[in-house]
Amino acid sequence: MAMKTKDRILDAALHLFNMQGTGAVSTNHIAEAAGISPGNLYYHYRNKEEIIRAIFERQFAALDVAFELPTDRLPTLEDIQSFVRVNFEIMSAYTFIYREMIALLRQDAVLRSRYIAIRARGYEGFQAIIAAYAQSGLLTIPIDDHTITQLADICWLISEFWLSSLDISEQPINDNQFQRGVDLMMLVLKPYFKP
């Protein structure tokens, strides 16, 4: 069976948003790209804001899975690396989100609180991993709670904004660049962790 219209609208919207930004794309454009009439689009979604929210929710669902940590053992540095890499992969499918995120969150309180919750899970992931290391004596330098928080802050900053930084300087977004971001994070952590 063919894909539901409701989903095709989202696919079309995501594609257009990624290429032109949410501001330049109207509901008429989305309807046309989805191969339906403007009126039909409004049967499925109240307005553009709701379409944006639905796309965010798609990404949230993907991130929520990516932010899972192993529960049966202590996380390792490799876990951090794949954690970040998957995060980058998901983000790169939704480029319009990181390009306009702050502005979009400001305009939609529902979206903002949803994002802040998802974000907290990712941040706490970093904190948990670093804290786990600190407790297991795998450190070259002992670190206090404040330093753990700071290291998690930097890790989060890299995972949230590294792709933005590349985008601004017009660099392509690919596996190589993902690795560069991962390497930056490892450089920050390296002085504290045993190899």
Place this chain on the structure above:
Amino acid sequence: MAMKTKDRILDAALHLFNMQGTGAVSTNHIAEAAGISPGNLYYHYRNKEEIIRAIFERQFAALDVAFELPTDRLPTLEDIQSFVRVNFEIMSAYTFIYREMIALLRQDAVLRSRYIAIRARGYEGFQAIIAAYAQSGLLTIPIDDHTITQLADICWLISEFWLSSLDISEQPINDNQFQRGVDLMMLVLKPYFKP
């Protein structure tokens, strides 16, 4: 003598953009806030894009000064810190810029190339400072060129996106928060530099 109309338009636009975002603010709104007619606004600026460019140029001029390094002596860690703090101060007067930057730069190639040039100066500032340390033997660990570049990458990431990160989590933007950003940067550099 009272301020020129051309400047009052920019002041009004900056204020509205910071509060509501460029998308929600029309030229009519700007004219009203500036206390002039819509027609008069178009006498001074071709369109909204040109107003946005003019505001960017204001910020560029301020950043360009902030990115000056001492030429009569080697830069110090204190130089880095004030460098970043001033950067934060300037950015915080133009919040709409960092909120929408990536999207705005994508829509305006003129703006993008201007920004990339200014940005390069800031980045090279970090690189120069770190390299100066590396050459003067003030390091606890020797570092190669690649590491210098990576450290500069991280420093730049913090200085460019730390305020964005605060904004997303709805934290106030003030001196204390500026200092937190500076502290993060120092944490990254600390393992390599002698106290």
Place this chain on the structure above:
DNA sequence: GTCTATATCGCGATAGAC
């Protein structure tokens, strides 16, 4: 569910008087 037709609105931009 999907279409066509349409109402309403506000934006960007210009013309022309002063």
Place this chain on the structure above:
DNA sequence: GTCTATCGCGATATAGAC
């Protein structure tokens, strides 16, 4: 330099037929 008046356009959203 500044104003008023206005045109043309496209966007959002709804009504009603199929």
